[in-house]
Amino acid sequence: MKKALSLLLASMMALSLLAGCGSTAPSSSAAVGSSSAAPSSTASTDAEPVELTYWTTSARLTDFELSLQEEFMKQHPNITINNVIKEGDPGNDFYTAVAAGNAPDMVEVSFTMMDKYMDAGILEPLNSYFDAWEDKKAYDQVYLDSFTRNDDLLGLVSWSTAFYLAYNKALFEEAGIEAPPATWEEALEDAKLLNDPDNQVAGYATLTSEWTEWFFQYYVWQAGGDLSKENEDGTLELTFTDPAVIEAGKYYQELRAANVLPSDLTLKFGDLQDKFAQGKIAMMPFAGDWVSIMVAKGMKVEDIGLALLPAGPSGKSVTTDMGQCMVINAKTSQEKKDAAWEYIKFMLSLDTLNKRAENMVATGGINPQIYARNDFDLAAATGMPAEWTEVVNASKGGRLEFPGKAIVGSYVDRAVQNILTDPNADVEKEFAAAQESAQLEVVDDYNAEIKEAA
Structure with missing residues (x-):
């Protein structure tokens, strides 16, 4: 199966388009300097330093996103996030990068690519992490089932849209x-x-x-x-x-x-x-x-x-139904896997989603997206127009x-x-x-x- 997937995904790299992620045509990637943050006074500094490489786009790496990363690193002073810009859809290059040995430790992968990646053995199972997470009951089972293969949960939905x-x-x-x-x-x-x-x-x-x-x-x-x-x-x-x-x-x-x-x-x-x-x-x-x-x-x-x-x-x-899942590279070290889960958990927390909603209101650009957490109400958090809410609710359950x-x-x-x-x-x-x-x-x-x- 790996050979067949290699053929398919190699073709996908050449012909793929961004799946509703809002950026324009892909361009060459370039690394940016690692962000860093001083340890907070209450955070533990005993853990060994870990640098996580994260692929993202310039459109996504806004000042607000950087501020979230800074907050995460203050809470986890041993972890540094190294953002690498990959325009278009960074997840599309993940498969070939794993094969080449230069893949990021974590990335967001589109729903359409997830189906193939879940069969390729390149995504770290999240079961043990998720089962120990106090927020697990907040997740919509439909989204969990969609990205589970052979009982392995291989990605958590960060957002979806129609x-x-x-x-x-x-x-x-x-x-x-x-x-x-x-x-x-x-x-x-x-x-x-x-x-x-x-x-x-x-x-x-x-x-x-x-x-x-x-x-x-x-x-x-x-x-x-x-x-x-x-x-x-x-x-x-x-x-x-x-x-x-x-x-x-x-x-x-x-x-x-x-x-x-x-x-x-x-x-x-x-x-x-x-x-x-x-x-x-x-x-x-x-x-x-x-x-x-x-x-x-x-x-x-x-x-x-x-x-x-x-x-x-x-x-x-x-x-x-278009969206992205946060995934961890199955080939990276255990220390980086653990750190990547901490990052995913932070970015998908209710607190972070509420901060995203506040930022949408502040910037005037409320995106009527769908979130996998049942305890987060975008309309209530943002005052999104009622007609948008009706359309979003009527669009759930779209096809790939x-x-x-x-x-x-x-x-x-x-x-x-x-x-x-x-x-x-x-x-x-x-x-x-x-x-x-x-x-x-x-x-x-x-x-x-x-x-x-x-």
Whole structure:
């Protein structure tokens, strides 16, 4: 199995995208100097010094996060945190780093990567630590079960979020639209009313240049299908020609034909975020942890509306469950494992979550995220808008991204881009061709490796 996982994860490194973590395209990593803190007068100084290497992103390493680390180190004067910047999604590089012997002692890993990592033997079981933790009863059993394999608890959820439809309330009011759209048809009609080329306002936006499969999968789900499935033996089966995929592709063509998408189809993920913050995009798919990013870019929080993703032909609104788990490197020393658990326990404590809530309120960027602790109420702690709370509660229990996305996503990309750039493109033929290419170029080899390793 390790050989198969190696093939998959090596491909994932090349093709992976950040899973709703709110940062922009990955860039090269760079180490930063270790933070240090003077021991507090009440803390024990008898323990041997331990330095923990922690991979994170520059976007996550805010002054507030550094202040939390400083507080942790004051409480644990023998532990020093060495932050290493890895842009994009640091957890994606963890597997190859373990194999190379230069992995961090701890990192946050996306839900989509956890399933593969739990089979690879690179995550330290947390059972003994968790069982002795006085806060263990506060954790939602669903999240514990999700990241337990063969009775080993291998990660603790730090946060989770879903995908929504974000809309600019000010633009909606100007257009006389009283409520966000509930269906594809309503979204298209609203987009026509919101579209204002003279003021460079696009009524609707989705990714059309990079990572198009990331957003496109949500439309396929609303249509009642998926882009692939994993068979019982672990092999991958592509379903690019599923009727739901074709329906989603045709809806993209409708949006394009109505001229409600941004005229520049080369806009990247960061560009969409910028334009939404500037009031140049009226509606777009949106992860809950992007609110603080919009506020940081100058958008008024009262202008940010969140709704369920509009239902497609299935008649249902389907979203994703995206988040991250804090994990410990199984290959690091016992002293570092023990220290890493102390760090995880501190960062996931009720006290720390309340401090995070206070910081959200202070900075004006309340991210409507989901937390695994049953004793933490984000809405009560922050005064989050009631409509956001309703949407968050209605979005719990979303699905993971389509199987094999990291190795076949680029083929979906090309099909989506082709049907958007060529108004006469045949949706069925484009996706059939994409499936054939993906099958021959990557899936056959992947499945052969899976069978060989079984």
